[in-house]
Amino acid sequence: MKINPPSFVLNNQFPREEEPAPRKSRLSADDWAQAAIDQIAEAGISSVAVESMARTLGVTKGSFYWHFPSRDALIAAALSRWEQLEMEAIWNYLDGIEDPSARLREMVNIIAHEYKSHKIFVELVKAFDHPVVTPVIERISARRIDYMRRSYEQSGMTEQEAMNRAQLVYSAYVGFIQLNTHLKHMRMDRDQYHAFVEHIVKTFAP
Amino acid sequence: MKINPPSFVLNNQFPREEEPAPRKSRLSADDWAQAAIDQIAEAGISSVAVESMARTLGVTKGSFYWHFPSRDALIAAALSRWEQLEMEAIWNYLDGIEDPSARLREMVNIIAHEYKSHKIFVELVKAFDHPVVTPVIERISARRIDYMRRSYEQSGMTEQEAMNRAQLVYSAYVGFIQLNTHLKHMRMDRDQYHAFVEHIVKTFAP
DNA sequence: ACCTGAACACCGTTCAAGT
């Protein structure tokens, strides 16, 4: 009953629509947005700097303002692009799995590995209070919590219980990715990690 | 069996040692540190700006650099002061309670209300990846997790189980304060909140 | 349609000079 994720998940690469072979000398707004996504995945929201990105892209920073009115607009466009291309691909993949408990397990599986989209989510949580970031996390979180709530309801919980449980599990998830990223005592080797996941599964079973 | 917290917890005010009545015209490093603590509690780490704080304190920003070598050094001093004065006072209060389960309940109680120290902790979690903030959260988190681990062990859990449970509860706590602060669907009225706390207590019972 | 280059504001940092 093991489900193998598709290659675009394993490769941290989601299919792009265009991307012609010869690099065009002039840049589009999407070029800037994609560069911003990569920058966020590598070093977080705060590392998105117009001046240094312009240097990397081989233009002056002044040219940036032809494409976007501000740095925040660039971040917003980058996150929107990421939601539509990368997050949506994951949801489509998950929705293709019939069995609800297999779907939930696979959701955990994707999150637990260091895929690019998970890395970006970790960076977003770090910048939780940024006005452009908050609504993105809000949308993603609402969808994930709802996803879990429905699974718990299908397992026979009352509506209220299922909601509380989903919110609690999601809180633990958001807290853990932060603590695990930053705190020494929360970094675990493979055995500890599996024991911890076992404990979580047992504690949060319907 | 209800325990009333001491006035310094309810008033969000912890006793200060000196503080003479006539405001001295010259500033000390502690004056800057205390101003930084208040600023962090109000608007977070990123709002600590040398220039605007100098304006508020009635000096030029140049004078700041007589007291501290950098902005980061100010933040470090502020957080150190907060740990020693405000956090330590809470721990001393908690350690004065004999019954372990009453202590744990009171710990949750203090955290659940919007005291200044809790506000500051929320701000620190927002700036989790700041190199000056990380070790502070690390110290506080290690102590709290250890506190809970011991309680679970005293309740008969194995060492490993108690550790996993403590880490899981703490993860949920850290995640919840973030989600509750920022997400609309996680804001609860009094009834919802009590039902949620009930659910947590039941789920995480030893 | 896209980019340059120079300007400005804001803030962290330095330092010689003042009291």
Place this chain on the structure above:
DNA sequence: ACCTGAACACCGTTCAAGT
């Protein structure tokens, strides 16, 4: 011992001028 004032670096933002 503590502070001022002017300077500089860095980065976001604007805009007239170029192709």
